[in-house]
Amino acid sequence: MCLGLLFLSACATRLEPLSLPPEVTAEPSQSTLWRELNSVRNDDWNFLLNDGATALDWRLRAIDSAIESIDFQSFLWANDTVGQALERHLLNAAERGVRVRILIDDTFLLGANADTEDLRAHPNIDYRIFNPFKRRTNSFVTRQVLNLGEFHRLDHRMHNKVMVVDNQVAIIGGRNIADEYFGLHETGNFRDMELLVGGSIVRQISAGFDLYWNNQWSFPVDVLIPSTAPDLESVRDDRPLHDSIHSEESGEIRASMWRDMVGQATSGKPYMFLDNPAVGNPADQENLPVQLANDIVELIDSSSQEIRIVSAYLIPTGEFEAAIERAEKRGVAVHILTNSIRSNNHLSAHSAYRNHIRQLIEHGADLHEVRVDARDRSTYMQAPLEDKMLALHAKLMLVDREKVFIGSANFDPRSLRMNTETGLLIHSEELAQQVHDAIFVDFLPQNSWHLRIAESGQVQWVSDEQELDHIPSQSFMQSIEDWFFAHLPIEGEM
Numbered sequence: 001m002c003l004g005l006l007f008l009s010a011c012a013t014r015l016e017p018l019s020l021p022p023e024v025t026a027e028p029s030q031s032t033l034w035r036e037l038n039s040v041r042n043d044d045w046n047f048l049l050n051d052g053a054t055a056l057d058w059r060l061r062a063i064d065s066a067i068e069s070i071d072f073q074s075f076l077w078a079n080d081t082v083g084q085a086l087e088r089h090l091l092n093a094a095e096r097g098v099r100v101r102i103l104i105d106d107t108f109l110l111g112a113n114a115d116t117e118d119l120r121a122h123p124n125i126d127y128r129i130f131n132p133f134k135r136r137t138n139s140f141v142t143r144q145v146l147n148l149g150e151f152h153r154l155d156h157r158m159h160n161k162v163m164v165v166d167n168q169v170a171i172i173g174g175r176n177i178a179d180e181y182f183g184l185h186e187t188g189n190f191r192d193m194e195l196l197v198g199g200s201i202v203r204q205i206s207a208g209f210d211l212y213w214n215n216q217w218s219f220p221v222d223v224l225i226p227s228t229a230p231d232l233e234s235v236r237d238d239r240p241l242h243d244s245i246h247s248e249e250s251g252e253i254r255a256s257m258w259r260d261m262v263g264q265a266t267s268g269k270p271y272m273f274l275d276n277p278a279v280g281n282p283a284d285q286e287n288l289p290v291q292l293a294n295d296i297v298e299l300i301d302s303s304s305q306e307i308r309i310v311s312a313y314l315i316p317t318g319e320f321e322a323a324i325e326r327a328e329k330r331g332v333a334v335h336i337l338t339n340s341i342r343s344n345n346h347l348s349a350h351s352a353y354r355n356h357i358r359q360l361i362e363h364g365a366d367l368h369e370v371r372v373d374a375r376d377r378s379t380y381m382q383a384p385l386e387d388k389m390l391a392l393h394a395k396l397m398l399v400d401r402e403k404v405f406i407g408s409a410n411f412d413p414r415s416l417r418m419n420t421e422t423g424l425l426i427h428s429e430e431l432a433q434q435v436h437d438a439i440f441v442d443f444l445p446q447n448s449w450h451l452r453i454a455e456s457g458q459v460q461w462v463s464d465e466q467e468l469d470h471i472p473s474q475s476f477m478q479s480i481e482d483w484f485f486a487h488l489p490i491e492g493e494m
Helices: 001-012 032-040 052-065 081-095 111-122 141-144 146-154 201-213 230-239 250-264 280-288 291-301 318-331 345-355 357-362 413-420 428-445 476-486
Strands: 045-049 071-076 101-104 125-132 162-165 169-173 186-193 194-198 217-220 268-274 306-310 334-337 365-371 389-392 396-397 403-407 422-426 448-453 461-462
Touching: 001 186, 032 250, 045 052, 045 250, 045 428, 052 081, 052 162, 052 169, 052 194, 052 250, 052 461, 071 081, 071 201, 081 101, 081 111, 081 201, 081 217, 111 230, 111 250, 111 280, 141 146, 141 250, 146 389, 162 201, 162 334, 169 201, 169 422, 186 422, 194 201, 194 422, 217 230, 217 291, 250 422, 291 318, 291 403, 291 413, 306 428, 318 334, 334 428, 345 476, 357 365, 357 448, 357 461, 365 389, 396 428, 403 428
Parallel strands: 071 101, 101 125, 186 389, 306 334, 334 365
Antiparallel strands: 045 194, 071 162, 125 217, 162 169, 169 194, 268 422, 306 396, 365 448, 396 403, 403 422, 448 461
């Protein structure tokens, strides 16, 4: 049967790019709320979304504040508590007359997670899928096999996460739409980070969304998946979130929350990092643009004192590793936080990373790995904590306590060479200090392993309670699997 599927996938016609009339985001809304906030301040401002509860509140609050437009772009959208809440709030916005555009990567749009497609039934909601699979099933593995003939195109994914409201405010960073990114999962949650921003940078973020929306590989959902009586009533009838998760607000309270937040936000000169949404043919893959990767290297090369890197998946490319080594030779202190073997939700990614551990430490990096049992994990998830594990999903870089990058890009080959990514670089000592204070706790020995090379030459993992001479795996079998993957030539795909 597998051979038959391979034959069919090789012989079947490929999906051809689509040409549609271009669409652009409307000019910034001049509603009462936004005019009032612009009178409070008219600079580029930034508000750190450090924990999931705050990030969910402001995401839903922004949607509820929309008057004219919402542009939403994500890599993953799960059909769970957070995913359904977002559906309901977006549908409510559309019923108020707001134009909603949704652009989702096709990697995880199958099974229950494809239910978000029901939103297409509303006349004010346009739903597109980026770089789609032509032959579709509800099985991840089967779909991959059926589309093997287009592997070179489908291997390049849209990993961007952006939401723009009324072309006045935007959220950009690392969070996908699923419970575990907002601290609501029953067993495991991510430590992540985003920025809520306003000012002139929002128009650039909107233009970036339009660039992807109008790309030839952004397909209206109806072109790929025939409509089968979408059920909007099921979206409307979902029970509202419990007050411990999110409390619905009156317009007056909502406006007051915006005024207070904008007044407290930090100023900073922003620069947008954005990859082009090139997909192309297999022959063109070597020429895919890597603007963001080049920007990251330039950012490292600009450092003179200190770099703090937080990356869920750390598999340094040659260019990235060389930039880190140049920084260390200049006397720059390099501090790195990434996932440990137990907190990494992709074992193969850890296996590729482990091949770089010794070189990173020997060249001078201060290397830390997140502990699943981090003592301060209550910051990132709801109680009770006893059976809940922590993992890292944030992607950020702090340079010389004056520049901050926060975005969707991990520092690995998939983000820096294959997938498309976006993020913001903010020049602001005040925001840099906020980020430093926010991540300081993550580096503490009660929350992460500190890696060092002992006098014996062995790498050691040190916490506030233990010193280990081996990778702190969950079991012997996990160690064997990790060792096996580390010897496979798969690093370029990680």
